[in-house]
Amino acid sequence: MIKTIETTPYADQKPGTSGLRKRVTVYQQPNYVENYIQAIFDSLEGFEGQTLVIGGDGRYYNDVAIQKAIKIAAANGFGRVLVGQGGLLSTPAASHVIRHHKAFGGLVLSASHNPGGPDGDFGIKYNVSNGGPAPEKITDAVYERTKVITSYKIVEAGDVDLSRLGTQQVGGMTVEVIDPVADYAGLMETLFDFEAIRALFASGFRMKFDALHAITGPYATEILEGRLGAPKGTVVNGVPSPDFGGGHPDPNLVYCKDLYDELMSADGPDFGAASDGDGDRNLIIGKGRFVTPSDSLALLAANAHLAPGYKAGIMGIARSMPTSAAADRVAEKLGIEMHETPTGWKFFGNLLDAGRVTICGEESAGTGSNHVREKDGLWAVLLWLNILAVRKQSINDIVTEHWATYGRNYYTRHDYEEVDAGIAGQLMEDLRASLPSLPGKSFDEVRIVYADDFTYTDPVDGSVSGKQGVRIGFEDGSRIVVRLSGTGTVGATLRLYLESYEAVGGRHDLETQTALGSLIETAETLTHIKKRTGRSEPSVIT
Numbered sequence: 001m002i003k004t005i006e007t008t009p010y011a012d013q014k015p016g017t018s019g020l021r022k023r024v025t026v027y028q029q030p031n032y033v034e035n036y037i038q039a040i041f042d043s044l045e046g047f048e049g050q051t052l053v054i055g056g057d058g059r060y061y062n063d064v065a066i067q068k069a070i071k072i073a074a075a076n077g078f079g080r081v082l083v084g085q086g087g088l089l090s091t092p093a094a095s096h097v098i099r100h101h102k103a104f105g106g107l108v109l110s111a112s113h114n115p116g117g118p119d120g121d122f123g124i125k126y127n128v129s130n131g132g133p134a135p136e137k138i139t140d141a142v143y144e145r146t147k148v149i150t151s152y153k154i155v156e157a158g159d160v161d162l163s164r165l166g167t168q169q170v171g172g173m174t175v176e177v178i179d180p181v182a183d184y185a186g187l188m189e190t191l192f193d194f195e196a197i198r199a200l201f202a203s204g205f206r207m208k209f210d211a212l213h214a215i216t217g218p219y220a221t222e223i224l225e226g227r228l229g230a231p232k233g234t235v236v237n238g239v240p241s242p243d244f245g246g247g248h249p250d251p252n253l254v255y256c257k258d259l260y261d262e263l264m265s266a267d268g269p270d271f272g273a274a275s276d277g278d279g280d281r282n283l284i285i286g287k288g289r290f291v292t293p294s295d296s297l298a299l300l301a302a303n304a305h306l307a308p309g310y311k312a313g314i315m316g317i318a319r320s321m322p323t324s325a326a327a328d329r330v331a332e333k334l335g336i337e338m339h340e341t342p343t344g345w346k347f348f349g350n351l352l353d354a355g356r357v358t359i360c361g362e363e364s365a366g367t368g369s370n371h372v373r374e375k376d377g378l379w380a381v382l383l384w385l386n387i388l389a390v391r392k393q394s395i396n397d398i399v400t401e402h403w404a405t406y407g408r409n410y411y412t413r414h415d416y417e418e419v420d421a422g423i424a425g426q427l428m429e430d431l432r433a434s435l436p437s438l439p440g441k442s443f444d445e446v447r448i449v450y451a452d453d454f455t456y457t458d459p460v461d462g463s464v465s466g467k468q469g470v471r472i473g474f475e476d477g478s479r480i481v482v483r484l485s486g487t488g489t490v491g492a493t494l495r496l497y498l499e500s501y502e503a504v505g506g507r508h509d510l511e512t513q514t515a516l517g518s519l520i521e522t523a524e525t526l527t528h529i530k531k532r533t534g535r536s537e538p539s540v541i542t
Contacts, residue, residue: 070170
């Protein structure tokens with residue numbers, strides 16, 4: 001039986017770069033989930049009788065929200081829902097399931113790398129039929145709908161048994177509970193040389209993969225230990241937990257310090273990796289060498305042809321604007337297209353669909369390719385393993401050889417988290433106002449050659465996205481970028497990105513913060529972030 005329930009709007013349901021992320025307690029408000037999902041369906045057309053994919057990263061409230069979503073989908077006329085067993089689907093796996101089963105779209109229930117648990121974060125994101133995040137024209141329409149919604153439709157039915165594979169009925173809609181890993185693992189086998197990677201492990205190669213009690217645990221266990229022959233125990237913290245084992249599922253050097261320390265030790269493994277809450281980010285560490293996400297993008301693009309899925313070469317590379325220009329130098333040498341987009345994986349979708357690019361990446365530890373329309377943490381790990389198996393070198397040797405060929409882009413990101421939103425917003429406005437006066441000025445004897453607020457015009461559909469981050473560039477190729485992040489749930493997160501290029505033949509062995517020391521001082525002179533926020537140092541440095 002379909003019921004129409006009266007409701008009142010919430011004023012705070014504006015999706016960010018990756019859907020609507022809020023505290024769990026916000027989502028637990030009456031009709032909060034129902035309003036948002038109904039607003040999504042109200043903003044779409046043509047889904048009658050179509051297939052919808054639903055899954056999440058297993059965080060707290062995932063199970064409750066999925067049952068609501070299934071019943072609302074049934075009431076609104078979807079013909080079939082595919083849902084991962086236990087309600088689980090990594091974000092890249094959800095993208096693949098949408099594409100593989102030719103679904104109309106999907107609901108991904110996650111707050112990615114944000115903490116979980118009753119006091120943590122939750123999120124809902126809608127992905128379109130190409131498997132990628134909804135473009136701004138859809139998310140804007142959803143937000144407008146949330147402001148005026150007066151009712152939602154829901155089927156009055158019992159909960160679906162998400163533990164049991166197979167089909168069940170909700171109203172007139174079929175719900176199929178699927179193995180969350182099988183389709184994705186099969187796709188990985190078509191892209192990478194599993195035989196070569198098996199031989200690598202058989203040779204005594206040692207690896208540790210930290211799943212951080214998040215969604216990639218089952219995927220990594222099946223693929224690395226089950227199909228590639230890595231020793232049992234290669235995957236640690238591999239069982240998804242509603243609160244991520246009480247940890248923070250963000251694969252960076254702060255929350256994966258134990259893994260980093262182990263890889264820096266004399267008797268540590270050859271390769272260390274981690275992924276985040278929903279499986280779309282990655283951390284790559286070799287023995288004695290941390291690989292920055294920006295460098296990883298460039299290295300993966302330069303070596304992708306070593307994997308069977310990319311042996312014909314790549315069509316182009318895309319990176320988010322704050323990501324370092326290391327990949328640009330690879331694209332130039334390969335003679336392929338290079339695109340700079342705003343932050344947010346949705347901006348890569350049109351380029352991928354049009355065949356303009358093959359590999360994409362963001363400095364925030366997200367890399368992926370045209371195999372899906374999301375960044376993909378485990379994909380990046382497997383491509384690295386494929387490269388290591390073919391080149392038979394250490395990660396350190398591969399990285400230093402790359403710098404010797406292309407030069408090194410020293411690069412860092414300083415995050416100021418949970419800053420007062422009013423202070424952060426005013427800081428950005430004041431910085432934007434100062435931009436016209438900056439070109440021609442010199443700091444530390446280096447002249448500013450451009451200062452702007454990045455605006456992106458999509459080369460495929462012509463859509464324009466403005467106010468995507470302040471860029472200040474210097475004549476020596478160094479630059480400063482400042483932007484507000486759209487992934488936090490409390491206050492505002494100010495991100496400061498700093499980059500300086502050291503050419504081929506230059507000094508490539510400096511510690512990053514040391515190499516960027518003068519640029520860090522210049523950035524504070526220009527932005528006054530520390531002074532205006534009252535912070536003596538960043539919350540996180542990556």
